[in-house]
Amino acid sequence: MGELVRNALELAQADRELPPIPPLELRIERPKEREHGDYSCNVALRLASAVRRPPMEVASSIAQRILCTEPIAEVEVAPPGFINIKLDADWQRHQLLSVIEAGPDWGRIELGAGQRVQIEFVSANPTGPLQVGNGRGAVLGDALASVLDAAGFDVEREYYINDAGAQIRLFGRTLFARYLQQFGRKTSLPDGGYQGAYMVDLAARLKEAFGERWLDSADDPPPDLSEQGLQLMVEHIRSDLALLRVEFDHWQRESALYNAADGESIYDVAMARLRDGAYVIEKEGAVWFRSDAVGEDKDNVLIRSSGEPTYFASDVAYHYDKFLVRGFDTVIDVWGADHQGHVARTKAAVTAVGGDGEALEVLLYQLVHLRRGGERVRMSKRTGEIVTLRELIEEVGADAARFFMLQRSADAQMDFDLSAAASADPRQNPVSYVKYAHARCASVLRTAAEAELSASSDHLELLDSEQEATLIGEILRLPELVADMALRREPHHLTYYAQSLAQAFTQFYDTCRIVVPDEPQRSGARLTLTQAAQAALAATLGMLGVEAPDEM
């Protein structure tokens, strides 16, 4: 569509109706008002002063040169200088056949051209169960991955397991203490150890599986006890995420970055790169990354004076691995907003190890607060209130959890209303409304089959009511929406689209009787529309990761 207008503009210039001007971004938008057509463009308004002509004249010079063929039915110039384009209604109606053919794949486009994108998300420390906030990152990352996948990118979902460092040692020591306690030993937890009851459960499971194996171990913690505990914890996290319908293609262990496969570990190579590039400086007994290159005021420690690498050093190695070893074109890290301070230095580090810092994108999401109706729910163990992601899912279900988490842009803090999410009543819960629309499509199609009526494209011109036109428009705009969401890394638009699509179908259903045995032609057309609506709903719910039931 943009090209059509651009071509017309260039023609106008070639015909000397308009003076040549420097190329500019053309923006095509979808007007809110139906009267303004299906697409509209404001080039003329933007150009008017540059070419020193009234906007309306500029607009008509361009508009005259837009070919009014096939998809386009009408090109209009509207004050103060808009070019409004109407699509041919019949062409649109026949597009429904492509929609039905695509089915739940409707909306898939080739925008990404197979570029490899890695999305790393959640990546919570494997020292405890996932919290509600992790759920937001999980849903955001997963839905973005689905959107990019639909947009034609080659997407990999990844979870990074921080299984190295002090934190995990403390986990091991806590677990060891709990393990000894299983055998009645009077052992206290280490300072700052993990207090949660889940550690007791883990210890009990280790006792069950391994008996007295570590009872007299001199190590604190015994390495394989830590390892077994870690695996149980990761498995727990994996199953929590599975409840949310979030699955990963790859689980990357931090410790693997330190394993030297053939002499040098990923970590060694990454650090060597930094040294070669003169990005490091030694001072105060530690090794620092020179952040003045980034414009940060402080340098960042890579290797402590104790010789132990920092979390940041691991991150450098990890991103080296992502870009230089595994060769992703784009890497998107989904982080909680509390990690915002790490963005600049991580990008700088990517550049420093020989990658393109611009190819690393960090998507930050803000905090989640829970509420129950008007009441704020304090997320604390002490009050016995909901804390873990699993508890949230058990209370509201995966569909509502996902949908509600995606109703806000990542930038905005969010109040998650448990009572609305838990309600099955669509009057409070948009998830049910959307799923219901899908189920209703299925129901109508079943009824039609019983009445021996079938979808037909022979008389699509009978889809001529306002509600039908609106629904067709909603269905057909999905591919554009996918492109927009993919480019902007904003999957939250899905929830709004899902609602307006569901509403358009419901209004159509409400005003147009679909199954009318006396009017097989009209029924055939409306059944075609119903099938297409169902496909668009299924595709949308699919990207949202919400079920699309045939009955409720």
Add this chain to the structure above:
RNA sequence: GCGCCCGUAGCUCAGCGGAUUAGAGCGCUGCCCUGCGGAGGCAGAGGUCGCAGGUUCAAGUCCUGCCGGGCGCGCCA
């Protein structure tokens, strides 16, 4: 103090690199069930888009400052 995010209807929030009459859901008011699932539909009330400047023919949207709120600013992760 510095950095990032947010401030739009009673509540929770959309509003895309500026544009044709500011939106949704919930809540509120009033209508509509002798038809494919009323788990619905229609209509309405409700907004100085935090404040003040600036850029522009045009600003909720861009720029600056201020005021609120959140999160960061470790040889912690």
